[in-house]
Amino acid sequence: MNMMGDLPATRIHYCVCDDRAVFLDVERDRYFCLPSRLNQAFVRTVIDGDAMSGADAERLRALGIERPAPGEFAARPDRHAMPIREIGPSDRTSLVLRASAAHWLVRSRLRRWRFARLLAHERHRAPRRTHYASDQAFAELHAAFRRASLWMGESDQCLARSIAFRMLAFRLGLAPTLVLGVKLDPFAAHCWVQSEDCVANDSSERVRCFTPIFVL
Template identity: 80%
Template structure:
């Protein structure tokens, strides 16, 4: 389960009975102390009323108005993918893929995380007459080849935003998904077209619980 908290820029998911939060404005993930976590999970999952003392502690963390009806109205379970993009022997412009990846890398260095996400949330796809899955597969192949010189380590966010940018230009409207896993904590990002992973492997993304998707 993932959702966005009312009146805040904080998104959350519940993973293994633990609430994990993404504060976009501060570019950080955080969890709650055990007792407060239990109270929060009971509120968002079971609809239990929260004690006023726990509510005050949450507000001190920037989590406002923690009433069951507020959270229930904002539940948004992002469907996990069930398949991945078939590999293509042909690639669209590898140079364009690499250049777009570099552009996003540059923005990540210069822009606050919140500004970049807000910018991307406003992006709209170009009109296209029935863009084919094969076109998206060729874009996937282009990014795979570009990664040989752009690198793989710690590039999932920049690569996925860049992939989504070019997919929108081709007439697609895929979803950017940020996910997390616990013990040990790790974050990952991928692009999803309906129930299909468009730029990653199904085996990899299945390890993560979505915390933000748009």
């Protein structure tokens, strides 16, 4: 069972991957899991609706996690379904320089800014104008960022590249979603851009391995 939620008062987001809770602390820029017994109590509370003991609630609070609402997922629809389609690249050379500049800007900010500041900055971004989000428009962006990666690099760039992709998409009047996902055994995190049920800058085969923990 895979699902996600958030604790907005503490800026901690979480998902449940195969009965294990994974947390993203935006303020401290870190992922973490709970000890086995506390994890079981947390998962039983948010999924099965079991009452949590005061002792377990205190242990969670010490980690910055407020007591979760019992059974909070029972009536919650899956608002961020995994994509079932992907958009292949379609070349448009004029976008490559803009993609490179956007990638460079975000990578520079990631070095200078705290993660929470960067997300707060992006949270207030809005499309300059809006129009129909065609697959062709996303395909051209996808191709531009793929070509830009030849000199911007690929390794460990999914976060910077995806934030830059979303930023440039907004400038073009599109409004896709930024998604951070995690997987376990071994732990890994990944970031991609999604438009409704379609992954816009990655492959559906790759992102399918990750459970969304944060969306923007």
